[in-house]
Amino acid sequence: MWFYYLFFIFFVGTSAFAVEPSEILSDTRLENRARNLSSNIRCLVCQNENIDSSDSEFAKDLRLSIRDQLVKGHTDDEIEKFLVSKYGAFILFKPEFAGYNIFLYLFGPFVFIFGLITVLYVFFGSKRGN
Amino acid sequence: MISELGHFLLITAFCINLGLIANCISNKTVLAGYTSLFNKLESLLLTFIAISFLLLIISFINSDFSVKLVANNSHLLKPVLYKVAGTWGNHEGSMLLWVLILTVYLFLFQVSSSDYPKLLVRNVILVQLSTIALFLFYLLLLSNPFERLEFPPLNGQDLNPILQDVLLVVHPPILYLGYLGLSIPFSIAIGFLLTSDHNINIVRLIRFWSLVPFVFLTLGILLGSIWAYYELGWGGWWFWDPVENVSLLPWLINLALIHSVLILERRNSLLNWTILLSIMGFSFSMIGTFIVRSGLITSVHAFANDPSRGLFILLIIFLAIASSLFIYMTKRPNYENFMKLHFASKELWIIVQNLILLVIAAVVFLGTIWPFIIEAIFDEQVSVGEPFYEVSLTPFVVIFAFMLPIASKIRWTGKKIGDIRKIVILIFISTSLSVGAFIWKDFKLLTFIGLFLASWVCLSSILEFIFSFKSRPTLIEGLKHSLVLNYRLIGRTIAHFGFGLLIFGVTAVASWEIEDIRKVEVGESYYLKSYQIVFKGIDYSVEKNFKKVSGSFEVLNNNKLVGMLLPEKRLYPSRNEVTTEASINPTLFNDFYMVLGNKLDENAWVVRTYIKPFISFIWVGVILIALGGFFSLLSFTSYKKPRHEDIN
Known part of the structure; x- marks a missing residue:
């Protein structure tokens, strides 16, 4: 019994896993932009991963936030600027040319x-x- | 008892080591390598270190948890294979392996250098012994692998689950054989500088001892890349992680070295440059290894770092490198045989290729330490990752690949770039080939450039090989000349062809990969291109030291079974860690790659599927590059002074 209980905790209980189907936008062009953007965004709670491949809740929140902003019509640049203003330059894997x-x-x-x-x-x- | 003995042997080895160094320095008549006592002591040094390493392995096999290292990195239930490999899956154990391999190389050099001037050999051995002493000192002082625990635990904390893999058995030792093999060209270079007679010809020595680590380093990096490909579960094969970057640095320098030494051999020129590259190669393998361990830089490979000890060793290494460079500055031969070069001579092209390799290494190095620099100076945090390296390195790789066939083909001190017509025709063929593939798939500039370079490098290396037959009267004699006698030509052809395949693989994966993320219910099937994927079922089971849930999927093409995919998630209770085990079904042209995600409800799971076209070309390409190095090594079995056509 305890065995299935452990399974429940670890395989079902952790609800994040890189990009999830529910996150994906129906508009493929926006989704592609989202994927592109998130490969440049560092997951701040992980060792050295981008939010696109990270399993953490932090990464999931950022992925959703990016998609939300894309749907609202923000440009890639604006989204990156927003993230930098909120979390600092550390969040970009490709440092700004400045x-x-x-x-x-x-x-x-x-x-x-x-x-x-x-x-x-x-x-x-x-x-x-x- | 076992671990005390191991510790004792290490201390004794250190004493022997110091004695040998003292002998090298003081007694000029008792020459290293030429007295039986010196040789015996050297063998004893190797034996003691080897036995102490074996004793550490035995402690791991016996699960002796009174040894701190075992308690922290092993577990009763772990399979024996991983108990053994766990010996070097941590900082202290890997340091001992590091010292052991350094000593093995010392021994091999000693054995193989009998026909070189005694003074040179003694100086080389002195340098190598000092390097060993440095690391042995560090091992004994700050990372003793045999440290005991006062209160031994009943069970160990287990090895990081990510490291519990067959590749842990081979990847680190092979990589170390590469990193530390570079210590021999380093020692040769410094030893040569310390020897006042600069007329000794060290070309053959350096060529041989730079090819050995090249083969190991290439294979070691490849194994690491394959490991990351299936273990990390992101489906990539290179992540520009600091640890990967620092393994690339000595590889790039070494690659430059094995080409510049050709100029030294052929033209007796660039001696200083070759010596400098020899020094840089090993310096980078030391800096790279310990900059990551020092914890200055974060990495996914953070299993073996320890900031305080790391900084100490980094300091020692910087002192060692600084003194090597000081020796270089003060003792370098001050004559330089400058060639009168024509624009179309091979030397110039190889030198520019050398330069590009160095630029790539410089960018990778700066990118890797940039976050640290910025934090130290501006107290700000920045990240440097994959997107940066892609942007800043691609132009240089493109120039490098474009120049390669020309540099390989043109003659020494040539007056013209070979047959311009042939080159134009070849470029035309490559262009049309890539345009074909380009139209067939999709339209991206980088894809086009990649395909062009791949076919340009591959075709010209094959043609160059075939044309080498033509310089002989009959085809048979030509074949015999090229296949049997000329290992160097074979080696070069294979390595350059492999580089072409590598470019193709990288381009194909980057351009044509298919990714699919979806919710799938048991029994459901879905299509990716023409492939049908069926979710057959899900299975829970308990293994020796972990529990797992695994899905089973069938891949069908036109109702014919292509393969099964069995992605897993594992729970290691000893560390409370979950790992995802991607399932990969490699076929000749496509890898099917699947990762199991979370359970969404009773029957439904998140599944990530990739189809990676031609990724096997990346592995095969790199294997060929290593094989090319191996064939070049074979040329030493029947070494004769190379004639013009042999090395041209």
């Missing part, structure tokens, strides 16, 4: 161009041919 994050985005291209110039200088600008 402030100190610009350095993060430009670091790769900068190293590449700098490296390329160095390579070209060393090999073509050098007088020390053999």
